[in-house]
Amino acid sequence: MKSNNLFAHLKSDVASGLVVFLVALPLCLGIALASGAPLFAGIITGIIGGIVVGFLSQSHISVSGPAAGLTAIVFVAITDLGYEAFLIAVILAGAMQLILGFLKAGSISNYFPSNVIEGMLAGIGVIILIQQIPKALGSDVEVSSGFGIFAELFAAFQDIRPGILIITAASLAVLIIWTKVPALKKLKLVPGALVAVAIGILINQIFIMTNSSLVVSSEYLVSLPVPTSFEEFKGIFVTPSYSDILNPGVWIVAITITIVASIETLLCIEATERLDPLKRSVNTNVELKAQGIGNIIAGALGGLPMTSVVVRSSANANAGAKTKMSAIVHGLLLLICVLSIPTILNMIPMATLAAILLLIGYKLANPSTIKHFWARGKYQFIPFIATLLAVVFLGLLNGVVLGLIISAVFVLKGNLKKAYFFRKEEYKNGEVFHVDLAQEVSFLNKAAIKLTLNNLPDNSKVIIDASDTVYIAQDVLDLINEFKMIGAEDKDIEVVLVGFKEAYNLENDIKSNDEVYTKKRVLKEEKISELFHH
Known part of the structure; x- marks a missing residue:
């Protein structure tokens, strides 16, 4: 009791x-x-x-x-x-x-x-x-902090x-x-x-x-x-x-x-x-x-x-x-x-x-x-x-601050990696690159996404999918729009946008609930040919 x-x-x-x-x-x-x-x-x-x-x-x-x-x-x-x-x-x-x-x-x-x-x-x-x-x-030697401790312990x-x-x-x-x-x-x-x-x-x-x-x-x-x-x-x-x-x-x-x-x-x-x-x-x-x-x-x-x-x-x-x-x-x-x-x-x-x-x-x-x-x-x-x-x-406070900084860097690095999932798949009409955005995409992810898009080969095909995304930073939206309107045209890259909300002011090529998707979220082979024009 x-x-x-x-x-x-x-x-x-x-x-x-x-x-x-x-x-x-x-x-x-x-x-x-x-x-x-x-x-x-x-x-x-x-x-x-x-x-x-x-x-x-x-x-x-x-x-x-x-x-x-x-x-x-x-x-x-x-x-x-x-x-x-x-x-x-x-x-x-x-x-x-x-x-x-x-x-x-x-x-x-x-x-x-x-x-x-x-x-x-x-x-x-x-x-x-x-x-x-x-x-x-039983020694009278006083051990201080810092790198001198080894000599003091020896004494x-x-x-x-x-x-x-x-x-x-x-x-x-x-x-x-x-x-x-x-x-x-x-x-x-x-x-x-x-x-x-x-x-x-x-x-x-x-x-x-x-x-x-x-x-x-x-x-x-x-x-x-x-x-x-x-x-x-x-x-x-x-x-x-x-x-x-x-x-x-x-x-x-x-x-x-x-x-x-x-x-x-x-x-x-x-x-x-x-x-x-x-x-x-x-x-x-x-x-x-x-x-x-x-x-x-x-x-x-x-x-x-x-x-x-x-x-x-x-x-x-x-x-x-x-x-x-x-x-x-x-x-x-x-x-x-x-x-x-x-x-x-x-x-x-x-x-x-x-x-x-x-x-x-x-x-x-x-x-x-x-x-x-x-x-x-x-x-x-x-x-x-x-x-x-x-x-x-270096002292307790310095040690904790350093540990927090390193831990924060690793967290940010992990978040950068999880901002999107990139894969390449083979279809009857050739290779198609998929960039599936995660639930949250912050401005910290802009550099990684930009690098991925800029490294796409000429004359390639890419699907950028935001169907699962809850939040996308405006910086990233501007980047995607700029890539589709300018960057992709310069390299003859065909871009398909999927699942972007109306509030993002980006025109979707297909809706996220389109029959184009299977339960595993992989585009059907026959639909790929319709999405990309040769």
């Missing part, structure tokens, strides 16, 4: 909220790390995504929080603008999402080709992998800390085993990421107790603020630099976040609707408004931008969530956790978070996705791979 009562399924929702909390905690920290932001910022966004967006959203299954898909944008933005100015961009992005919701732009994701979206996500996955490799090795492999590498390897082993061993996959209340965190802490504690040289020092551990008073707690929130609202760079980042976060959210909502056992539909415009309000609050409190996240949402559905109370519970647990046990959280090695992110990056840039688009042909693969590479080497 469908219910909007938040307390109708409290038992199952509290249990699933606990599962999502355990999944979200290491992800909030890890995504903040990958974004180059304060780790506490990831927790802030997780709390707001759970409590605020969870309450405002109409989705009963989806869970919002900091997203891996935004890390590349956030990292570059923080580097270029500074954190306080970046927070203004987050607030502006939230305001833009709110406006999009009121403008009923919830279907915006339908207008982006799937190959470009998948290429963008795969490119982000590669960026996450590249950025986390040095942290997984990172020259600066390895064995203790950190051991923790990374152990964490990766746990994460992989947890997803591969069927018996462990059934332990829904114990997410692999949480086990990896526990293993990472345990290994480092063993190093400490044995006075090993492999001990991971505090600079390579999570560093969350530990307030001892309410005043100290208030002081850990970063205040946005509102004076930077006129900075053009801030607006560019805000628009980029708006586009990527909105698309990622809408795609996640589409996916979670399928996971919902009660098959409830979600008003995507309401979701955009909820996300917008969440991002405005997150930016104001010093948090990262958020989206609806597939990892959390699928964990929520699998754990048996019935209403959005589950997402709210997960947010409340994050809040309680950061207030009560920050000292324990500060024992987590960064290497474990890097391992979690390496697996996320691999899932986003999975080789099977590349194979999938390769198998779908060049018109799907080229925009996909171009977007992926451009995102990695």
